[in-house]
Every structure is written in structure tokens, then in C-alpha cells.
Amino acid sequence: MAEPLLELRSLRKNYGALVVTDHVSLSVRPGELHAIIGPNGAGKTTLIHQVSGMLPSNAGQILFAGEDITHLSMPQRVKRGLARSFQITSILPGFSAMENVALAVQARSGSSFRFFGNASQEKGLNGTAMDCLSEVGLGARAHIPAGLLSHGEKRQLELAIGLATKPKLLLLDEPLAGTGHDESQRVVETLRRLKSRLTIVLIEHDMDAVFSLADRVSVLVYGRVIATDTPERVRENPEVRAAYLGDEEMV
Numbered sequence: 001m002a003e004p005l006l007e008l009r010s011l012r013k014n015y016g017a018l019v020v021t022d023h024v025s026l027s028v029r030p031g032e033l034h035a036i037i038g039p040n041g042a043g044k045t046t047l048i049h050q051v052s053g054m055l056p057s058n059a060g061q062i063l064f065a066g067e068d069i070t071h072l073s074m075p076q077r078v079k080r081g082l083a084r085s086f087q088i089t090s091i092l093p094g095f096s097a098m099e100n101v102a103l104a105v106q107a108r109s110g111s112s113f114r115f116f117g118n119a120s121q122e123k124g125l126n127g128t129a130m131d132c133l134s135e136v137g138l139g140a141r142a143h144i145p146a147g148l149l150s151h152g153e154k155r156q157l158e159l160a161i162g163l164a165t166k167p168k169l170l171l172l173d174e175p176l177a178g179t180g181h182d183e184s185q186r187v188v189e190t191l192r193r194l195k196s197r198l199t200i201v202l203i204e205h206d207m208d209a210v211f212s213l214a215d216r217v218s219v220l221v222y223g224r225v226i227a228t229d230t231p232e233r234v235r236e237n238p239e240v241r242a243a244y245l246g247d248e249e250m251v
């Protein structure tokens with residue numbers, strides 16, 4: 001079996017006595033879409049923060065492509081090909097979709113913000129931004145101010161921003177949150193396209209999306225991984241069903 005692209009070993013995050021993620025060990029294989037599900041407050045977002053470098057861990061190890069990145073900063077992780085998109089809309093409404101992605105390319109590549117750089121650099125940035133937008137199906141909306149995009153298009157824009165640094169692995173925190181049925185279908189189709197060439201770790205509450213997209217699913221309950229398996233086997237797992245007892249979404 002191929003070496004895992006991302007490996008978490010006994011990762012923990014606590015705030016004083018409150019343990020939010022606890023002995024989390026899991027491996028993400030190259031090319032897979034690995035979903036992390038769990039009831040509200042299970043620690044999913046915290047875990048993504050730990051992996052992306054936004055939050056330091058209190059114990060454990062994070063390996064990416066075989067390298068120990070536990071103590072690297074977020075920009076250092078981004079440089080190695082580990083990127084994330086955000087649950088909270090973090091786009092600049094007055095700038096076009098393309099400018100939003102171009103700024104992300106510039107910021108994440110470590111350069112300072114410069115709206116009027118030299119012409120060839122700007123052309124390169126815009127070219128990369130356009131590629132990212134086309135990849136998420138927003139090419140035709142590149143010049144629209146981001147604030148005028150629909151909610152679903154904003155979620156697609158966030159994905160494009162996530163792609164801006166050409167990651168090997170993309171961490172996605174609830175990319176379907178707040179989308180209507182048609183919009184969510186579009187985002188799911190985009191994720192299906194992306195998963196053919198990227199490794200993805202996906203946190204998502206929409207179980208239809210999770211079970212149709214994921215190669216494997218890990219279930220987090222009270223900060224602990226209680227199962228990692230194929231979607232079919234996770235759905236049948238009695239411990240998982242008990243954790244979701246009364247939750248219609250899982251049935």
C-alpha cells in the first residue's frame with residue numbers, strides 16, 4: 001500500500017481540562033477523498049485547525065509526505081502542499097472573483113499584497129487565478145465582484161482560493177454549508193472533479209454528499225476517532241449508528 005500523504009499520530013488539543021481532540025490517529029492515502037464526520041462539537045473543525053497549522057497541538061505528531069510538520073507554521077505547510085479553505089466566508093466582496101484568487105495566490109506564495117505589481121507578474125497571477133476559477137466552474141464569472149456572486153458561487157470561489165497554491169492536499173471545512181439544493185449539487189460536482197487529481201480531507205454534515213464522494217470516512221465522537229472505513233461499512237457500524245442515534249441524516 002502507498003505511503004500515507006497525511007498521517008496523524010495520537011494528536012490532541014485541549015483547553016485546560018477540556019479535551020477537544022484526543023489521541024486522533026488516522027492516515028490519508030494519496031488520491032483519496034477522506035471525509036471526517038461526527039456530531040456537533042465532536043472536534044472536527046479543531047482537528048482541521050491543528051492540521052492546517054492554525055492551532056498548535058498539545059500532543060501528537062502530524063506527518064505530511066513523510067515529513068514531520070507538527071511544529072511548522074501555516075505558511076510553511078502551505079509551501080509543502082497542504083492548503084485549506086475556510087468554513088467562514090473569507091472573501092473580499094468589493095474585488096472580482098479573479099482578484100480574490102490572485103490575492104490568495106500572492107499572499108500564500110509569501111509575497112506582500114501589491115495590487116499594481118509589474119505587468120508580467122500580474123499576468124502570471126491572473127493566469128493562475130483564472131485556471132483555478134475554471135477548475136471550479138466559475139471561469140465565466142471571473143470579473144464579477146465577489147459580493148454579487150450567489151452563496152453557492154461564493155463557496156465555489158472559496159474552493160478556487162483553496163486551489164490557488166496548487167496544493168497536494170486540500171482541507172475542506174463544510175464546503176456545502178448554507179447552499180441550496182442546486183448549488184450544493186454544483187459544489188458536489190466540482191468536488192468530484194477535483195478528487196480525480198487531488199487528495200481531499202472533507203468535513204461535511206451533508207451525509208448524501210459525504211457518502212457519494214468519500215473513499216473512506218473517519219468518525220469523530222467526543223474528540224476520538226471511533227471508526228475509519230469505507231462509506232458502506234461506516235454506515236453499518238453499530239458504534240457509529242449509536243453515536244448518531246436519533247439523527248435522521250445517518251439513516
Ligand SMILES: Nc1ncnc2c1ncn2[C@@H]1O[C@H](COP(=O)(O)OP(=O)(O)OP(=O)(O)O)[C@@H](O)[C@H]1O
Nearest residue numbers: 015018020038039040041042043044045046047205
Ligand atoms: N478556543 C476554544 N476554547 C474552548 N473551547 C473550545 C475552543 N474552540 C472549540 N472549543 C470547544 O471544542 C469543542 C469542539 O469544537 P469544534 O468546533 O472543533 O467541533 P465541530 O465538530 O467542528 O463542531 P460543528 O460540527 O458544530 O462545527 C466544542 O465543545 C467547542 O465548544
